[in-house]
Amino acid sequence: MGKEDILYEGLKKYFGFDTFKGNQEAIMKSILSGTDTFVLMPTGGGKSLCYQLPALLSEGTAIVISPLIALMKNQVDLLRNYHEEDGIAHFLNSSLTKTEIEEVKNDIVNGKTKLLYVAPESLTKQENIDFLRSVKISFYAVDEAHCISEWGHDFRPEYRRIRPIINEIGVRPVIALTATATPKVQHDIQKTLGMMNAAIFKSSFNRPNLYYEIRPKTDKVDSEIIKYILSQANKSGIVYCLSRKKVDDFSEILQANGIKALPYHAGMDAAARSANQDAFLMEEAQVIVATIAFGMGIDKPDVRYVIHYDIPKSLEGYYQETGRAGRDGGEGNCIAFYSRKDLQKLERFMQGKPVAEQEIGKQLLLETAAYAETSVCRRKMLLHYFGEEYNEPNCGNCDNCLNPKIKVEAKELLITVLEAIEALKEKQKTEYVINFLLGKETSEIETYGHNELDEFGSGADEEESTWQSVIRQALLDNYLKKDIENYGILKITKKGKDFLKKPVSFKITKDDEEEENEEELYPDNADMMASGGGSFGAVDPVLFAMMKDLRKKMAKKLNVPPYVIFQPATLEAMATTYPITLEELQNMPGVGPGKAKRYGKEFIDLIKKHVEENEIERPEDLRVKTVANKSKLKVSIVQAIDRKVALDDLAESKGMDFEEMLSEVEAIVYAGTKINIDYFLNEIMDRDSIDEIYSYFKQTETDDLEMAVENLPDYTETEIRLVRIKFFSDMAN
Incomplete structure (x- = not known):
């Protein structure tokens, strides 16, 4: 019986299938x-079958090295279901008792075990x-061989020891x-496992049914996602957060808006996590809000949308997470929210790690930024990242292809780039x-003396x-490539020469x-709250003007700058969603219970009158319920400040950097809660300095x-x- 016949017979006998998928058969041979x-x-694509069937058909035991205990257990259970003998597959990891380990070893020695999964x-x-030597x-x-590479999205140092152990x-x-x-990662895997001459089988990374879209992340991200989920009635989805x-x-905000959502992350206890996962699989929950810990080995075929609240650290992570949508070949919408500030935050998190690791992390972030900011077909860019050519002029299923931008000739620009390289x-x-x-005399360029070259500043x-666009397109069109050994270094290809x-x-x-001026168009929420900037344009300019007028009068009467009462961005939100009760007012950015109580009545009376006189239909769907006022973090920060905990110590205890802590405190005072940080200010600044900054804010028209x-x-x-926080708390609250 030939190898082919044995494979087909085994496929039918063990797994009940008649045909192989893709290049499974060639891989097994x-x-x-x-x-x-x-x-x-x-x-x-059916990866695990590629080693499971050959193992069942071979003499001896196949050793499967896998990084996740949950996945191992899952695979072993599946294999035992296909076979009447439990001993056919075992796993060996830290979760087993001594007795269980003995049992596993006996089955292997007696020739019962065909697959042994090992961490x-x-x-x-x-x-x-x-x-194992015996x-x-x-x-x-x-399995999960990318864990070998520091450039992979899930690097595991112990994976680098696999080859020496195999030799032993x-x-x-x-x-x-x-x-x-x-x-780059493929090269690393082959090199580290000592298999440079291996037979290579690559399947296409193209998932034509997935729609890719990047949206600018604004302060309205919560309501955008809520509106989207509400429009996807009864469809399953995943929201990934960092x-x-x-x-x-x-997940609390989604629940408050009537969406059956459950959280999932590594900080939850295992029982709660697995209960939430099961509820999602059994369709008792519509949405799972998760960190990347979710979805490993989850095979729910009908996830209809994957939303990235935060952009991931690498395109591998992004591809894998979006890949959980539309596994049945049906609709799969992948929407990611992106702002440069998120990338800067991710870069800050890398500080303190070894320099080599920081450099790798930075390169991976640059790839993500290039993908998020490009106006080229997203599918083409994603596939190119995984070393696959995609030559369709328009994929017809990404935001850039459905709304194509104008193309301009850039032959001369490419010549300039290639000559510079x-x-x-x-x-x-x-x-x-x-x-x-650009002719920037950076210290590095000066050290190398490259500012003396004719092409400098060309x-x-x-x-x-x-120039970003030219280099991006030149890489996609194969005029340039990135070096494999020193990843990121630009090399000119034969086509480029x-x-x-x-x-x-x-x-x-x-x-x-x-x-191009994305920063101005889409300021972050925290920034908007903290600066009073961020004009999104009110839907109702007449009401906006009336409210500005009311704010001016109140400011005069109370002897405070107008922005202290409500930020311009808050007025704009009010002139868009028409809140007419104090509860609705609290859903506006920068309004908490204190502020609503103190200044709200006049404003909601004005809005109510305006709505009635002009017979305005209020947009129900825009008034998203928030649970921010109940935020445990904010409450615990206020309590800690009452106890006079130093703000830098407080930041450390909450696992935040100091700037993030300040943003939280700013949001607290901007929403109308009174706090007193004098104990901290007096410790780090002298009285005169505090007074000078304080009086600046008292006299200025803006808190920008x-x-x-x-x-x-x-x-x-x-x-x-810090002084602005004190000023705001004193004046407005």
Whole structure:
């Protein structure tokens, strides 16, 4: 019986299928013939079958190295379901008792066990190495192989010890499998596992049914997501957030708006986590709000949307998380909210890590930023990142393809870029090349003496964003590539060298002028709250003008600057959603119970009268209920300040950096809660300094931070923010 017949017979006998998917059959033949095999197959492609069936058909036991205890258990249970003998598959990890370990070893010695799942940590234990040396091993399977690479999205240092241990136990063929790997990560996996000559099988990463969209993240992100979920009646979805706290807060907000949502993150106890996961699988909950801890090995075929509240740290993470949508081939909408400030925050979190790790993290963030900011087809860009060419002019299923931008000729610009890279001897990364083109005399450029080169400043006439677009498009069109060994360094391809000899048409997409100034268009909520800036334009300019007028009169009467009563952004929100009760008023940005009580009555009376006189229909769906007022964090901060806890100590105890803590305190006082931080201010600043900043805010028409920093050059931004908090609390609350 040939290898092919054995495979088909085994497939039918053990798994009940008649046909293989994609290149499963070729992969199995490769490992059965004793060849090292590398498998790159996106989630849902049937990866695990590629080693399970060959293991069942081979003599001896296959060692499967897997990083997650939950996944191992899941796989072992599935295999036992297909086979009448429980001993067919076992796992060996820290969750087993001594007796259970003995049982596993007996089954292996007696030839019952075809697959042994091992955590990399268990594999390194000497007693396990000694035992496995006495076992007949069919082959080794390294699952989730991207964990080997520091460039992978889930690096596990113990994975790098796999090859030496295999050599110690006994060399047999190796099959490495992963669902997400860039060319750089693939190279790392093969190199570290000593399988540079492996047979390579790559499946396409294209999921044509998934729709990709990036939206600017504004202070309205909560209500945007709520409106979207409410429009997807009875459809299942996942919302990914970066922090556990955000998961807890946002699932509460969704619940307050009548959405069956449950949280899921590693900080919850295992029972609650698994109960929430089951409720989602059984459709008792419509939405899971989760950190990336959710979804590993979850095979719910009908997840119809995946929303990223925060942009992830890497495109691998993004691809894997969006990949949980539309597994049944049906609709799958992937919407991510992006602001540059989120990326800056992620970069700050990396501080304190080893320099090499920071450098890798930064490169991965740059890839994410490029993807989020591009006007090129998102599918093309995502597939290119995973080393796959996608040559369709329009994918028809991403925001950029459905709303294409104008393309402009950029042949001359590409020549300028390629000449600059040549002049720099193909040894620099994108950021360096752009600084060089713009003629920026950075310390690095001066150290290398590159400011003396003729090409230095050859691109000073263009914007930085234009050079970003040219390099991005040149990478997509294969005029440039990123070096594998020193990832991020730009190299000119053969096609790029030919282009320099004989240039052809090269086009880039032109961004609209106003879109380039994203920071102005879409200020972050915290920033808006803290600066009184961030004009989104009121829907009802007449009401807005009337409220400004009322605010002016009240300010005069109370002898405080107008912005102290309500921020411009708050007035705009009120002139858009028409709150007519104090409870509704509290849902406006920057309004808490204290502020609503103190100043609210006159404003809601004015709005009520305006709505009635003009027969305005109030937009029900825009008045999103929030649970921010009940926020446990804010309450605990206020209590700690009452106990006179130093703000820097408080930040540390909450696991935040000091700036984040200040933003929380600002939000508290802007919403109308009175606090007293004199004990902290007097400790770090002298009386005269406090008075000078305080009187500045008393006299100025705005509490804009940038303007204050400019007008108060002797003080740091932090000092100004602290005194502004005191001023606001005294005056407004």
